[in-house]
Amino acid sequence: MKKLINAIDAVITEQMEGMALAHADLLRVNLEPKFIVRADAPVADKVALVSGGGSGHEPLHGGFVGMGMLAGACPGEIFTSPTPDQMYACGLAVNSGAGVLLIVKNYTGDVLSFETAAELLHGDGVPVRTVLVDDDVAVKDSLYTAGRRGVGGTVIVEKIAGAAAEAGYDLAQVAELAQRVSISSRSMGMALTSCTTPAAGKPTFELGDDEIEIGIGIHGEPGQRRMPITDADAITTLLAEEILDDGAYTRTVRSFDPDAGDWVEQTLTSAPFQPGDRVIALVNSMGGTPASELYTVYRKLAHICEARNITIARRLIGAYITSLEMQGCSITLTRADDEMLRLWDAPVHTPALRWGV
Amino acid sequence: MKKLINAIDAVITEQMEGMALAHADLLRVNLEPKFIVRADAPVADKVALVSGGGSGHEPLHGGFVGMGMLAGACPGEIFTSPTPDQMYACGLAVNSGAGVLLIVKNYTGDVLSFETAAELLHGDGVPVRTVLVDDDVAVKDSLYTAGRRGVGGTVIVEKIAGAAAEAGYDLAQVAELAQRVSISSRSMGMALTSCTTPAAGKPTFELGDDEIEIGIGIHGEPGQRRMPITDADAITTLLAEEILDDGAYTRTVRSFDPDAGDWVEQTLTSAPFQPGDRVIALVNSMGGTPASELYTVYRKLAHICEARNITIARRLIGAYITSLEMQGCSITLTRADDEMLRLWDAPVHTPALRWGV
Numbered sequence: 144m145k146k147l148i149n150a151i152d153a154v155i156t157e158q159m160e161g162m163a164l165a166h167a168d169l170l171r172v173n174l175e176p177k178f179i180v181r182a183d184a185p186v187a188d189k190v191a192l193v194s195g196g197g198s199g200h201e202p203l204h205g206g207f208v209g210m211g212m213l214a215g216a217c218p219g220e221i222f223t224s225p226t227p228d229q230m231y232a233c234g235l236a237v238n239s240g241a242g243v244l245l246i247v248k249n250y251t252g253d254v255l256s257f258e259t260a261a262e263l264l265h266g267d268g269v270p271v272r273t274v275l276v277d278d279d280v281a282v283k284d285s286l287y288t289a290g291r292r293g294v295g296g297t298v299i300v301e302k303i304a305g306a307a308a309e310a311g312y313d314l315a316q317v318a319e320l321a322q323r324v325s326i327s328s329r330s331m332g333m334a335l336t337s338c339t340t341p342a343a344g345k346p347t348f349e350l351g352d353d354e355i356e357i358g359i360g361i362h363g364e365p366g367q368r369r370m371p372i373t374d375a376d377a378i379t380t381l382l383a384e385e386i387l388d389d390g391a392y393t394r395t396v397r398s399f400d401p402d403a404g405d406w407v408e409q410t411l412t413s414a415p416f417q418p419g420d421r422v423i424a425l426v427n428s429m430g431g432t433p434a435s436e437l438y439t440v441y442r443k444l445a446h447i448c449e450a451r452n453i454t455i456a457r458r459l460i461g462a463y464i465t466s467l468e469m470q471g472c473s474i475t476l477t478r479a480d481d482e483m484l485r486l487w488d489a490p491v492h493t494p495a496l497r498w499g500v
Numbered sequence: 501m502k503k504l505i506n507a508i509d510a511v512i513t514e515q516m517e518g519m520a521l522a523h524a525d526l527l528r529v530n531l532e533p534k535f536i537v538r539a540d541a542p543v544a545d546k547v548a549l550v551s552g553g554g555s556g557h558e559p560l561h562g563g564f565v566g567m568g569m570l571a572g573a574c575p576g577e578i579f580t581s582p583t584p585d586q587m588y589a590c591g592l593a594v595n596s597g598a599g600v601l602l603i604v605k606n607y608t609g610d611v612l613s614f615e616t617a618a619e620l621l622h623g624d625g626v627p628v629r630t631v632l633v634d635d636d637v638a639v640k641d642s643l644y645t646a647g648r649r650g651v652g653g654t655v656i657v658e659k660i661a662g663a664a665a666e667a668g669y670d671l672a673q674v675a676e677l678a679q680r681v682s683i684s685s686r687s688m689g690m691a692l693t694s695c696t697t698p699a700a701g702k703p704t705f706e707l708g709d710d711e712i713e714i715g716i717g718i719h720g721e722p723g724q725r726r727m728p729i730t731d732a733d734a735i736t737t738l739l740a741e742e743i744l745d746d747g748a749y750t751r752t753v754r755s756f757d758p759d760a761g762d763w764v765e766q767t768l769t770s771a772p773f774q775p776g777d778r779v780i781a782l783v784n785s786m787g788g789t790p791a792s793e794l795y796t797v798y799r800k801l802a803h804i805c806e807a808r809n810i811t812i813a814r815r816l817i818g819a820y821i822t823s824l825e826m827q828g829c830s831i832t833l834t835r836a837d838d839e840m841l842r843l844w845d846a847p848v849h850t851p852a853l854r855w856g857v
Contacts, residue, residue, distance in 0.1 A: 145692040145712070147732040147793035147829060154796070157732075161795030164802040165815055201792035335502040355502070375504040375514075433787040433822055434852070435558035436504035438518030439511070445521040458522055460851075462819075468790055468827060472504060494817075495791070498854050 144344045151341045169209040178233035179205045180215045190308040190317045191237035194246040197222040202495030203464040209493035212305035221340045222362045224252030230260030242270030242314035248293025249277035261399040272318040273399045278328040280389045281358030295425050295475030296328030298463045306486035326413045331382045332473030334359040338466045361466045379443035382474045418452035425475035430465035501701045508698045526566040535590035536562045537572045547665040547674045548594035551603040554579040559852030560821045566850035569662035578697045579719045581609030587617030599627030599671035605650025606634035618756040629675040630756045635685040637746045638715030652782050652832030653685030655820045663843035683770045688739045689830030691716040695823050718823045736800035739831045775809035782832035787822035
């Protein structure tokens with residue numbers, strides 16, 4: 144294992160310390176328990192977005208803390224859910240009174256921890272809501288979660304909902320919008336190589352020199368299938384068609400309702416993509432694939448969308464939700480309306496995403 | 501070899517096509533000969549910065565084309581200098597009459613091609629100057645160049661000189677400033693792994709499972725030495741001390757003087773870093789190292805600088821000058837005065853670097 148790390152049990156702490164030293168104007172870190180908050184938190188009268196999850200997916204989530212995006216982020220150990228006490232402490236630190244929206248990627252551990260945190264915050268009088276992101280079309284049900292996994296759509300949700308919070312939407316409005324962006328997003332990823340967690344010291348999975356994994360999860364968990372290595376156009380077509388041909392997807396989502404003081408279930412349906420749609424496209428590196436290669440993927444994706452009369456209205460090309468040093472890519476498409484595009488364009492200032500300021 | 505590419509001889513063309521599709525608001529690409537220019541080039545009354553070099557170092561240089569940075573970039577084949585006809589055509593495309601500054605990384609092939617291009621442009625009546633970047637403290641003279649190689653300092657030169665051009669500095673002023681930033685910059689890199697060029701299909705060099713290379717070049721060319729893998733703090737200390745302990749470095753630089761219509765030689769000296777200096781720090785991924793690991797490097801670098809009473813006034817942490825998918829990092833420090841910091845902070849809008857807009 145070759146990594147730029149020191150002691151294995153200090154990896155996350157030292158990365159957080161590095162972030163604090165580099166971005167003191169944007170964020171503060173707390174190490175006991177671990178969370179990262181906006182430097183100016185709590186921001187008066189603004190809803191605070193908190194997300195979190197296992198580390199190893201940077202810049203998600205800590206790199207998205209700042210003006211116009213997350214108020215707080217809770218990093219777990221690598222590929223391991225953070226604990227409810229982190230989320231609870233982080234929620235208290237960022238709540239201005241306007242409430243906290245917890246953005247939860249759909250993994251069993253994350254869901255359970257955030258549910259406990261939501262109840263703790265509610266018990267303390269903090270207005271709290273939750274939104275689930277489950278955009279990965281590769282698999283339904285897995286070792287890691289029931290239903291679809293939460294992947295690249297999370298980046299889009301955090302940007303748009305963050306802009307809405309900054310614009311003064313109230314908690315119910317931000318939550319409704321975030322859930323709408325979530326169900327408008329579909330993603331699929333692939334791996335050229337495995338990754339190695341510091342604690343394991345060896346690759347998470349084995350992949351032959353001439354094999355790739357289609358539908359890979361962001362923890363290196365199995366995807367749809369393995370196949371011989373092929374070219375970028377064929378890989379892009381595979382990923383894009385799974386996303387674009389995915390039918391209506393209906394699931395029941397539990398979310399916390401602060402008015403009822405309890406969990407409510409909603410049945411939500413993601414409508415398929417259609418000609419005439421405008422989308423935000425994320426072409427994402429799994430960490431070890433350089434940006435140059437992503438442009439070849441984007442080129443083919445643009446051609447595929449054009450042929451289907453789908454307009455890529457905005458795009459993000461780079462490493463935004465990663466799996467350590469894994470090589471490979473993922474594609475996320477989010478059907479976007481005028482409101483979402485306007486909020487997408489709104490200023491953002493975080494370590495990993497910045498524009499308009 | 502596993503990469504997201506199609507036909508090997510189409511790699512650069514397709515990446516450029518992808519950039520054109522993704523960033524039509526920022527840039528235009530020309531494929532015969534290959535160059536990338538600002539979408540709004542030529543910009544009236546503004547000096548135009550043109551750089552270029554072998555591909556494989558993305559986002560350098562094409563990812564830095566846009567408002568406040570480069571007017572044009574000329575990508576060669578991977579790790580291969582572009583040709584004078586590319587630079588000549590690019591220079592003509594971006595020249596508004598205010599002239600063109602060619603930013604040249606110190607590699608023999610780049611230097612020769614840019615010299616020919618400068619003479620061709622001058623012959624066509626284009627006011628042209630050149631600036632050399634030679635900031636790599638790892639080696640003096642190598643297979644690739646006489647003197648020090650040009651590496652991460654190039655990013656800093658392009659940002660600051662680009663802001664100066666945008667602010668209306670004339671050609672002589674931009675050139676003088678760019679040369680001053682160049683000699684105020686020192687860099688050093690290291691590799692955890694090799695990289696593989698598509699044409700070769702196998703690693704550029706062999707590195708044992710427990711070995712790292714200190715002082716690596718951005719083409720995988722040999723560095724200072726190999727050593728057993730060690731921790732991030734030790735690696736950061738090695739790189740930072742080479743940079744911070746480097747003495748006065750004097751060299752003779754040829755640059756084109758449009759008034760004389762000929763090449764002039766200047767003797768330039770880089771002064772050593774000293775307590776009280778303010779610096780811009782670049783902690784750079786060689787391509788395959790994820791941003792998370794760079795924060796551990798930044799953490800140690802910040803401690804080292806603090807102990808020497810050197811203030812990191814600005815910093816950039818990410819993949820800005822890469823070697824395909826190589827894992828490893830480099831550190832660049834640029835001694836910065838008020839003018840440089842003000843220009844650093846000025847708005848920039850390129851695919852890879854954006855703020856203030």
